[in-house]
Amino acid sequence: MSTRPGPQAVPQPELSDRALGWLRFAWDKATTPDDWSDQGEPHPWWDRYGSPPMCVFPRFDLSEMAYTLPMLMESTPAWREAYTRIADELIWRFVSFWGGIDWNTLIGPDPNVDRYSPEWLCCAPEPLRGAYPLPGWTGNGVEPWGLQPDPVGADGNLFYRAWLNLTLGIRRYVAGEATEHDTFQVTGYRNRQFPWTHDRVARHLSNQLATRPQGPHCENTKIWPTCVTAAGLGLQLYDSLRGTDLHAPFPAWAEYARTHYMGLKPDGDLDWFAFYYDPVEDKVATLHEPYNALIFLHVLLPQEPAWATQLYELCTRAIGFSDRRHPVVHLAKDPRMIVTALVLARELGDTTTEARLRDEVEEHFQPRFFGEHDDRFGYWFGLDEPWPRGQLNAILAMADAAPPGAWSRVFDQPQTDVHAEPTLRDVDFPRVAIRQARNDMTARTLDVVTAVSRPEPQATTAVTVDRLPAPSLATVELDDRPHTAWRVTGSDAIEVDLPVDHCRLRVWF
Structure with a gap:
């Protein structure tokens, strides 16, 4: 029996076996060392093969892998350390040489502009096919910008800094740490290092959106609705976390895009939508x-x-x-x-x-x-x-x-309230996974559901619960029975021994 009256049972989301399986593999990819410098090469499981010719760079795998991290938080708001670690590993790769390899190596006009395969030519405006660089050729150095060594500070290359800012925002959210003014180095052309902070990246993006109603350029000189929208999304998250108003220019761009980057048929169906727009050539690329x-x-x-x-x-x-x-x-x-x-x-x-x-x-x-x-x-x-x-x-x-x-x-x-609430830490993941971890601040309980791939009946593991208001006054239950294998380890923390098995932990605080 429970030692205290429990709260009313309300079904809460928990991570499915598939979600946990994806998280374990994301952990493997993120935490397995590899070399993203100009002297190395990413592990081949980082995707630089998908959706050619546009997405053949491994940083797209980094930014898209980050999407699930805050979504998984819906089931485990009181356990976020694995998501933070994965985000950290994604970000150091993002700011590496290979993170911006296209900006750092695809310099000037494309020498193969007249040798594209026929199936790729549909990615260019019809009048320019055979004489126009396709998506994927970043073209650092072409007019109107010239060579710009900094992948973040450049006039073009929006698709780099837009998703960098979004990934930094996701890391800021899952970790709950105020790191937006911490300096990091971004590797640019010829391995030059450029200092940036999350705050500076966000403000740079916001300023570009405000001063360019058509949208900033990605590859010189293409404007992609996808990339401009990703820039806005990162700014929206930054505003939600910091109370700023950097997303303010985005609605004006959205209105411009509704007018200039799409068309409807007389019956209201969608007639065309811009793949991208080249303001230098004044051409809109559309697919069939x-x-x-x-x-x-x-x-x-x-x-x-x-x-x-x-x-x-x-x-x-x-x-x-x-x-x-x-x-x-x-x-x-x-x-x-x-x-x-x-x-x-x-x-x-x-x-x-x-x-x-x-x-x-x-x-x-x-x-x-x-x-x-x-x-x-x-x-x-x-x-x-x-x-x-x-x-x-x-x-x-x-x-x-x-x-x-x-x-x-x-x-x-x-x-954002979860960042100040009791938090589960030091989990031996992926040996032990967390299917659910959430606080009920009214009932003053932390409820945790663990999951393991291979139960080890004779083995135990230890987890920490910190940010407790009075650790010595806590009560712990394991599978609805009183549990005494725990100890106070800090002014706001306890350590709890658990079996390496599927179990339910409750901490009353």
Whole structure:
């Protein structure tokens, strides 16, 4: 029996086996040492193969892997140390030579501009095909900017600093540490080092948005709605955490984009959507069909929910994702369209489309557990590769990580109170995983559910609970029975012995 009357049982989200499997693999990738300097090369499980020619750089795997971290917090707001460690490992790679390798090595005009494969030429405005650098050629040094050694401070290269700022914001959120004024070094052209802080990156982005109504450039000289929207999302998170107003220029850009970067048919259907816009050539690149709008809506949704929902409904209706009368169509070899649409359907509560796309994912994208103990999880996409393809898995993990609406809540309603509440630390992860960890500040309890891949009946492990108001007055229960194997270890902390097994821990404080 419980030693104290318990609170009313309210179902709370907890991490599924798939979410824990993804988290364990993310931990493996993040914490396994590799060399991202100009003398080394990232481990091959970092995805620089997906969505050519645009996304063939490993930093996209870094930034997209970060998306799930604050979503996982919905189930474990009182346990965040693994998410912080992963975010730290992502960020040092992001600011390395390989993090900005395109800006640091793809200098000047593309020497292969007239040798692109026919299937890639659709990525260029039709009048310029064969004489125009495709997405993926960053072009540091071309006009109007000239050579700019700093990947963050440059006029172009938005797709680097936009996602760097967003990843820094995610780290700031999951850790709850005021690091926005701490200096870090960014590796630029010819290995020059440039000092930046999170605050300076955010203010630089905000200033660029304010002074460029069309949007800042990514590759010189392309303006991508996707990248501008990612810049806005990082600023929205920064404002939510710091009480600033750096996101203020974004709504004006969104209004400009609705007017200039999309068109509707007379019947209201989507006619076209800008892949990117080149203000020097004054050309808009569009794909044959406007469905490409889907691929950035997850970063637009928390900022402009009405516009994002409109585009989502137009795209899914046009593709037929939401139409039960027809099978789901795979539009291209790259599964990113279906992957992103599933994430959006779940986030928006579109259960019909979610169910249809989930069936496709289960049937065609090869979900499976893997690793020595079959406790890592990923989707293999029929690619016959030794590891799950990173970028696609990072986005798809968002659909397994948390309940509907969790992604938007990260930016609209961040759980900043948890940073001052009792917190679980020193967990021997991934040997012991945490399926749920949350405080009830009314009942004054911390409830924890553990999960292990291999129970070790004779083994024990120790965890710390800190930020307790009076550690010596705590009461501890294990699987609803009084538990005495704990001790006070600090002015606000206790250490608790637990079996290396599935168990439920409750700490009354």
